[in-house]
Amino acid sequence: MIRYYSTNRSVPEVSLDEVLLKGQAADSGLYMPTSFPPVTPEDFAAWRELDYADIAFSVLRRFTAGVFDDQRMKQLCRDAYDYDVPIEPVDDHRHIMRLDRGPTASFKDFAARMMARWMGLLVERLDRELVILTATSGDTGSAVAHAYQGVDGIRVVVLFPIDEVSTRQRKQMTTIGGNVTTIGIDGQFDDCQVMVKRAFADCDLANIQLTSANSINIGRLLPQSVYYFYAYAKLARCGENEPIVFSVPSGNFGDMMGAVIAKQMGLPVSRIVVATNANDEVPEFLRSGSYEKIAPSRVCISNAMNVGHPSNLARLVDVYGGWMDETGTLRESPDLDSLRRDIYAVSVSDDRTRETIRDMHGRFGLILEPHGATGWAGLTQYLEDHPDARERTAVSIETAHPAKFPEEIQATLGVDPAVPDSLKGIEERPEDYATETSDYPRFRDWLAKTFAP
Numbered sequence: 001m002i003r004y005y006s007t008n009r010s011v012p013e014v015s016l017d018e019v020l021l022k023g024q025a026a027d028s029g030l031y032m033p034t035s036f037p038p039v040t041p042e043d044f045a046a047w048r049e050l051d052y053a054d055i056a057f058s059v060l061r062r063f064t065a066g067v068f069d070d071q072r073m074k075q076l077c078r079d080a081y082d083y084d085v086p087i088e089p090v091d092d093h094r095h096i097m098r099l100d101r102g103p104t105a106s107f108k109d110f111a112a113r114m115m116a117r118w119m120g121l122l123v124e125r126l127d128r129e130l131v132i133l134t135a136t137s138g139d140t141g142s143a144v145a146h147a148y149q150g151v152d153g154i155r156v157v158v159l160f161p162i163d164e165v166s167t168r169q170r171k172q173m174t175t176i177g178g179n180v181t182t183i184g185i186d187g188q189f190d191d192c193q194v195m196v197k198r199a200f201a202d203c204d205l206a207n208i209q210l211t212s213a214n215s216i217n218i219g220r221l222l223p224q225s226v227y228y229f230y231a232y233a234k235l236a237r238c239g240e241n242e243p244i245v246f247s248v249p250s251g252n253f254g255d256m257m258g259a260v261i262a263k264q265m266g267l268p269v270s271r272i273v274v275a276t277n278a279n280d281e282v283p284e285f286l287r288s289g290s291y292e293k294i295a296p297s298r299v300c301i302s303n304a305m306n307v308g309h310p311s312n313l314a315r316l317v318d319v320y321g322g323w324m325d326e327t328g329t330l331r332e333s334p335d336l337d338s339l340r341r342d343i344y345a346v347s348v349s350d351d352r353t354r355e356t357i358r359d360m361h362g363r364f365g366l367i368l369e370p371h372g373a374t375g376w377a378g379l380t381q382y383l384e385d386h387p388d389a390r391e392r393t394a395v396s397i398e399t400a401h402p403a404k405f406p407e408e409i410q411a412t413l414g415v416d417p418a419v420p421d422s423l424k425g426i427e428e429r430p431e432d433y434a435t436e437t438s439d440y441p442r443f444r445d446w447l448a449k450t451f452a453p
């Protein structure tokens with residue numbers, strides 16, 4: 001059974017069920033698996049014939065064996081992944097993988113749906129209510145709220161930056177109700193994230209079983225490794241073990257950590273292109289070797305990536321042999337040469353993102369939304385810099401459905417993206433949410449009053 005250690009390395013290793021419940025380690029580090037279960041070329045070959053749910057089972061059971069029963073896991077995968085995962089060819093080599101066909105139309109559904117099912121199993125073993133606390137830059141909140149709605153024994157609290165989410169994004173979370181409470185914070189995503197992290201570390205809240213659905217929880221990252229395997233199995237010449245290029249539009253670096261985990265497990269990845277918006281702290285870090293967060297984070301049209309200090313960076317640094325503590329201080333430098341060999345980080349401006357949206361629509365008739373367009377622009381930049389990689393199979397991730405950003409698409413392309421069934425009708429549903437400042441003590445008191453047993 002795989003164990004998990006904290007990136008701060010001052011608490012004991014724990015098993016997956018504990019990690020899922022804890023979210024963050026007590027020493028404020030992030031949990032990482034002590035080993036990456038290997039995947040072989042024979043696995044890839046076998047996966048060519050499988051659908052997404054079965055590939056998910058085959059990948060994830062390597063982490064869940066001994067914690068969740070295999071038969072149950074198989075069923076959970078079938079249940080969670082009952083929607084399409086289209087991979088659209090753009091030209092001979094380059095593709096777009098659309099991770100926007102889940103119930104809330106962003107890639108966050110992939111992890112939220114699996115985690116909610118894991119948590120549902122775990123809560124059966126607990127004697128108290130589980131409170132899932134999550135900060136969202138727009139899409140996590142709705143994916144989590146949707147995935148956990150109506151799950152017995154679980155309550156969900158979502159904090160979102162009130163001025164930084166689109167109306168449709170907001171309505172997707174505030175119209176659920178029931179066991180889901182949403183709070184609009186007068187501040188930025190980073191403020192919401194800080195409030196959540198403080199609550200986890202707060203001794204005064206120790207009598208509440210708090211856990212996180214943010215990508216500080218490794219339960220978010222494991223399911224996010226699956227689609228990289230899926231893309232490879234469906235596209236690359238597996239028998240020849242041909243390495244593939246992925247481009248991942250990134251904010252908190254949970255999605256790209258899925259690719260890193262897949263690579264560590266043995267997926268032949270030649271480069272992971274990490275495309276950020278103007279929040280370029282990581283591209284700068286890879287360039288210069290020294291890290292500085294951006295505070296306050298810069299407001300860009302790819303709002304789910306307005307992150308001035310990605311929480312998963314500590315994990316990336318850890319995989320490459322360094323140590324970043326919970327304040328974002330680099331205590332030991334990672335192996336920068338290997339990092340640069342595996343990862344190409346690039347910052348894309350809003351202007352470039354809009355140009356990319358226009359260009360892709362004009363040339364290929366494809367509609368990308370601002371996050372996916374950032375990823376595509378990143379890939380384009382990478383291939384310009386590395387002509388030798390142009391013959392490689394490349395996949396750029398589209399992380400959300402264009403209809404989640406109708407104002408931006410309308411302003412850039414002059415067309416209204418078709419609304420998928422999952423987003424239809426939310427305009428009319430009644431909203432229910434509170435608005436608050438980012439004052440932590442007030443939030444703590446509210447949590448204590450609302451959830452203390």
Ligand SMILES: *Cc1c(COP(=O)(O)O)cnc(C)c1O
Binds near residue numbers: 215399
């Ligand atoms: C969350 C999100 C991202 C960024 O993903 P990270 O895992 O935080 O890097 C990108 N695009 C969309 C649409 C998102 O919702």
